[in-house]
Amino acid sequence: MMTETRKFDAQVDKLLHLVIHSLYSNKEIFLRELISNASDACDKLRYLSQTDESVLENDPDPWIKVLLDKDAKTITIQDNGIGMNQDELINNLGTIANSGTQKFLDQISKDEKNSSNLIGQFGVGFYSCFMVASKVSVLSRKAKEERAFCWSSDGKGEYSVSEAMNDVPRGTKIILHLDEHEEFLDLFRIKQIIKLYSDHILVPIFVGRTEDAHEPIQINSSCAIWSKSKAEITQKQYTEFYRSIANASDEPWVVMHNKNEGNETDFTNLLFIPSTRPHALFHPDRKRCVKLCIKRVFIADDNVDLIPHYLRFLYGVVDAQDLPLNISREWLQQNKAIHTINQTITRKVLFELKRRKNDEDYLIFWNNFGAVLKEGLCEPASDHQLILDTCLFYSAIQQKPITLAQYTQELGEGGVIYYLVGPDLEQLQNSPQIEKLIKHNKDVLLLTDPVDDFWTNIVFKYGEYELQPANAKGLKVGADDAKENSDTRDEGVLNEFKKILSSHVSEVRFSDKLVSSPACLVTEEGRMSSRMHRLLAEQRGGALPLEKILEINANHKLIERVGQLMDGKKANAKNKTKDNAELKESLIWLVFDQACLLDGELPRNTASFVKRMNQMLEML
Incomplete structure (x- = not known):
């Protein structure tokens, strides 16, 4: 196959330009992101192997290798995970179909200082390698496929894809060519970065030099931290684990580490509530971030109801001890033990929040x-x-x-x-x-x-x-006030409001709850609020009928003035030529429009509203 050169998707090109030229702080996070991707590839292969052992191809034990070559000025990150074929290399590295990418670009322009946190959260971590590399090559062969492919780019608008001619093992090898940033060719520095960000990755991570005769050595502890007792784990270790799984840089607000034993299932949970809000929390595609493991083997982190959607701010791991490893996602959705785990975790989290609600920092949460x-x-x-x-x-x-x-x-x-x-x-x-x-x-x-x-x-x-x-129809507040108000109520004024506004309100009534305002809109008991009505109307793309009830304050001067105009009294000396009926109607409409504005709605006819308001101002 000949080498095929393609242009990056427009969003990728914009993203690469931003990564290369703007994200100057904390460049070391590129290694965290590439190791995280390699770990995900190993997890995917391990999950598939539960139902199809042939994907392992006589190489069953997952691993990640980081190899340094000072002479060639390269860093190689290699894994024996599921790998990618040609289409996947193009789709995953050349284009971005994820709608969250534009949100990332918008957010990073506002928050460059927090770039290391953002780049992981929005799933575009691969491109962080261009912060340190002048050229990146990706060699990959997908499990159970014979052909391997090479993807290559200098991050300047184009990339190439070609078929690899030599035998390539299953998995992915990423080679970073460093013209600058040679500090990342220091073995001690690389070990430090991996210990800081990736120590708790369950896949073993081996580090070495290509020119050394010695085999690379494992750097990470590769230990399921949740399997230890609380007494064995320091707060620093909890924080490092939280940051590694959440792609975050903050401290966890709450750590919940529990061993749960019951009739249906035994499981351990290690859950974290962040101290800052993740940027994609309200995105429609937001996934829940609690991973399911069975006997320390990663199974799934999506489409499994370990927690309800309204607890999606949680990060962590649930490790079940007595579920079978070779289970389908459909079985997980219907499994009674998963439902029990969900209920148990939900109550634990809610009781923990209830216990903390009087703490000084609860308002932050x-x-x-x-x-x-x-x-x-x-x-x-x-x-x-x-x-x-x-x-x-x-x-x-x-x-x-x-x-x-x-x-x-x-x-x-x-x-x-x-x-x-x-x-x-x-x-x-x-x-x-x-x-x-x-x-x-x-x-x-x-x-x-x-x-x-x-x-x-x-x-x-x-x-x-x-x-x-408080805006319910007929709300009674203060029996004495209601009795006092009844003596000042003019039924003629009420009927005049009803006559003029009959096509815009379902009812007009005197209010028992107004003090300094002339009127307000209320809703029938059991009816939706005005704001909910507007939200539903926006979703349906058009107006929905809503019956409004207008309550008026019999003691307010504007309402009293309506009565005076009905009795033939002029507004003031300047307006002897102005017709009382016209002034009365304008005043009633202004009272209604004010009530609409206070209820969050524009007047039905803004031009008429402005005209009436100007007429009233002329009377001053």
Whole structure:
């Protein structure tokens, strides 16, 4: 086969330019990334061998070798994993079909200092080798295939692919040609890097020089750290293992290392909660990052329900002792023992969070992962009460995040927990919906995450306490105030609002909860919130009908002015020529448009809104 030269995919070309010219800090991470890829290739082969031993080709024991050649100025990273054929070399190294690549490019431009963390998280670690290499050659033969292929590039827009003529062992060999950065040809330096980043890789990593007569020696401990007792492991070792599996540079916020013995299965878990939020946490393709091992043999890290999706911020390993090694992914999905592991881990994590919720640094965790954790409140099978026990919500009165336990301390038996959902904290704090509740010292929890629109339509109680939206229709606050307000209510004004707004609202009523605002929009009990309605409308690509209820404040001067205009009183001396009926209608529309704006919606007709507002300003 002749050598075929191709241009890089546009995104790869952009990525390579960024890697070569911008990522100056921490160049040593290239070795971490290439060893991680080699380990993955060995894991894939080992998994396939459970159902097809022939893929091992009389070379059953996995290994990774790192060989230095000072004379040739090359570093070679070789593995005997699954290998790649021609199409896979082109698809994996020449193009990127992963939608996360553009997100990586966008993110790295904002956060160059954290580049070593980002490049691993977004799955583009191979290209880090161009930080140190002027040319990269990749020689690979896929398991059970006879032909081998060579991929080569200098990272400057093109790469070549050709068939290898000599006998090539199964696996992949990556050769880095170093014109500069000769410090990475130092054997001691390479050993240090591998011990720092890759010591816990289960595949043995051998290091040596090509010119030495001695065989390369194993550098990593190749030990399943989770199989040791807690007393044998230092915090530093936990941190190093966490960083190696999470491609992270932060410290773990929580380490959970447990041995679990039960009737259905025995397993060990080593789980980490990060102290910083992974950048792809809310990406639709985000995978859960807890690996399944059986008797220390890696089985899978995707499509296995070891943890629920709302705990996807966890990293770690689950090692089961009594599951068969030769199992299919379909069997794993339906296995009762996996379901038991899921339930056990979920409860352990939630109880650990509940135990820590009063710690000073819990707010850091909550700001990073609270919105993800609340997704569990949307799942029918999850323990809603236990999840609520871990949650923090912003208190309108205390003006800080509090727990539901703190909220209910002041409530009597069968009290009500009030909440309001909206796009941002400032808007909710100034919402007319909570004016009278605050006046009567009734706290309101202000919820601003998009997921809050959904779970509040599913979960209606916390223990014995009812969860009630502050913008619900007919909310009664302060019986004496309601009686006092009834004496000032003009049914004629109410009917005038109904007549003019009949095609835009389902009902107009006097409010018992407004203090300083003229009006607000409320929803029927059991109906979706306005924001949820907008979210669903955006997803469906069009407007959905939503019945609005307008509540008006009988004691507000604007509402009283509507009544005066109905009685024939002029607005002021400047407007003797202005028709009362026109002014009255404009004022009613302005009150309604204000209520819409406070509810997060634009007026139906912005031009008319501006015109009416200008008319009112002219009256000043």
